[in-house]
Amino acid sequence: MMKVCHLTSLHSPFDVRIFYKECRSLARAGYDVTLIAPASFREESVEGVRVLGVPPATGRRERWRVWRNLVQTVRRLEADVIHFHDPELLLLTPFLGRAHLIYDCHEFNALAMQSKPWLPRWGRRPAGWLVARLEPALARRCSAVVLVNEAQEAIFRRTGRPLAVVRNFPLVPPSLPLRRDGDGRTVVHVGAHARTRGCSVMVAAFAEVVRRIPAARLWLVGPFNHPPYRAETEQLIGSLGLRAHVRMVGEVSYPVAMQWMRRADVGLVAIQPTPQYRHCLPTKLLEYMAAGVPVVAGETADIGEVVRAWECGILVPPDDPPAYGQAIVYLLTHPHHARQLGRHGWMATQTTFNWQLEEKRLLALYSSLQPADVGSRQKLSAVEAGDKIHSTQEVIDVSAGVGSGSTHR
Numbered sequence: 001m002m003k004v005c006h007l008t009s010l011h012s013p014f015d016v017r018i019f020y021k022e023c024r025s026l027a028r029a030g031y032d033v034t035l036i037a038p039a040s041f042r043e044e045s046v047e048g049v050r051v052l053g054v055p056p057a058t059g060r061r062e063r064w065r066v067w068r069n070l071v072q073t074v075r076r077l078e079a080d081v082i083h084f085h086d087p088e089l090l091l092l093t094p095f096l097g098r099a100h101l102i103y104d105c106h107e108f109n110a111l112a113m114q115s116k117p118w119l120p121r122w123g124r125r126p127a128g129w130l131v132a133r134l135e136p137a138l139a140r141r142c143s144a145v146v147l148v149n150e151a152q153e154a155i156f157r158r159t160g161r162p163l164a165v166v167r168n169f170p171l172v173p174p175s176l177p178l179r180r181d182g183d184g185r186t187v188v189h190v191g192a193h194a195r196t197r198g199c200s201v202m203v204a205a206f207a208e209v210v211r212r213i214p215a216a217r218l219w220l221v222g223p224f225n226h227p228p229y230r231a232e233t234e235q236l237i238g239s240l241g242l243r244a245h246v247r248m249v250g251e252v253s254y255p256v257a258m259q260w261m262r263r264a265d266v267g268l269v270a271i272q273p274t275p276q277y278r279h280c281l282p283t284k285l286l287e288y289m290a291a292g293v294p295v296v297a298g299e300t301a302d303i304g305e306v307v308r309a310w311e312c313g314i315l316v317p318p319d320d321p322p323a324y325g326q327a328i329v330y331l332l333t334h335p336h337h338a339r340q341l342g343r344h345g346w347m348a349t350q351t352t353f354n355w356q357l358e359e360k361r362l363l364a365l366y367s368s369l370q371p372a373d374v375g376s377r378q379k380l381s382a383v384e385a386g387d388k389i390h391s392t393q394e395v396i397d398v399s400a401g402v403g404s405g406s407t408h409r
Contacts, residue, residue: 004366005079005099006035009066010086013037013051016254016283017106017168018085023049025359026366036073038066063088071095081369083146087131090138100143100369105152106168109135111276115196117226144365151279164365168283170290172354176346177262177291184332188219188264188293190257191284194226196277198270198298199233201321207240208325213332216245221260223251262291265338266331269297273318281306286353288313289345294338296327306353312345 006023013019013035027033027048039053054069067089074082075097083102087109093101110132114124136156139145144162147153153163187209193199199220206218224230230248237246249260261267267288271277281302288295289312297303298318307313314331316323331338 001030001032002081002366002369003032003077003079004034004081004083005074005077006033007070007074007082007084007089008035008037008086009063009070009089011037013039013053014046014253015085018104019046019049019051020171020254021168021355021359022083022104022166022362025355025362029363029366031366034077034079036070067092081366087135090135090141093138093141101141102144102146102365103139103142104146104166105135105156106148108152108155108276108279110155111274111278115274115276117195117229143369146362146365149279149281162365162368164361166358166361166365167281169353169355169358170283170287170349172290172349172356176343184265184335185213185216186219186264187216187266187268187328187332188221188261189268189270189284190221190261190287191282192222193220193224193230193233195229196272196274198268198272198318199229200236201270201272201298201319201324202268203233203236203240203242203246204321205324205328206242206246208322209328209332210242210245212325212329216328216332218242218246219249219260219264220246221249221252221257224248258287258291261287261293264293265335266328267291267293267295267313268324268328269295269303270318270324271298271300271303273298273300286349289353290349292342292346294331294341294345296324296331298324306348310344310348312341312348314341 004026006018008015008018011018019035023033023035024047033048034050034052036052036054038056040056041053043053044051052073054066054073057063057066071092079099081100081102082096083104085104085106087105090103110128113119113128113131116124119127136159139156139161140159142161144164145156145159147156147163147165148168150165153165156163187206189202191197202218206216209216224233237243252260267284269282269285271280271282277300279302280300285295285297285303285306295307295313297307297313297315299315300318304315307315314327316327
């Protein structure tokens, strides 16, 4: 049985793409799967996947400890395949032994640097330039690169490595989810909350909704990864008199997030037209569709193509709060049409946008890899690897945080 280790330094151990999709699919296919991630626990076994936790970093300057612990742990496993999910881990590949290495690139990381709130504005362009050159160069050390979007192929084509597009499509129930007896007043946004994801636009739009439907509610389900922006959002909610109408649920597990989604009457997608989202088809859009929830979505090329083709929601200009508000009010006051749009979306995920189809691409890639020769692995000990990782901290810190939180819907 081929031993597989999934590795992340930035995501939670139960990240939707990493655990719920990829690791579970591999375990069901008969692979011996271990996942190593920062966590408060030491070891758990969940749905056939062994999950090992390493102590999380207390700050960016302590990240090297996470990298050292990840490498020491993975080397003790002597895995045949190491599948890692963060661009910063590309710099650790010399310490990972002779296993097949798979880099899973979740987003356009170089473009994402232009909107990282923790980077000073003067440093964003140089950081993007550096990532654009380092990422494909370091990916040449890998056996394969997994992508979430066909547009990413241009970044990694010159690596000469096999490229597998495994899109982040949702887990789809076999039948249309039973909906509660809704009150026709609830709107939800599920996923990470940030300025580039349109959180401020959604809150501003909801002031118009409440003016028309005083009992309306907005649920913000998911984390704010930048604390100053959370404080700014709370201030905006208060200044618009929406404290009784907007609930900041916070980060929850994937199954709980899906419960919040299925209780809502409308799902919101407010991705802003920044460079990193130019070729983005948000997972949250497809998850709303899989749950049978009609959407109000800011129009980009990819989002507009799906919503129009499947007639599953209403498109608006992505940075226009009044337009969002009017579309939300329409769906809340026209429940029959809203249910029809929701059913159209669910039907699309049954045939086209579902993880069951993408799983086949992942398994095909793994079946092409031969088990690594454990007897010929590098003799570098786990302790020696940890010491050398500490010495590379200054280089790695340039890309620290790239891709953080990228798969949380």
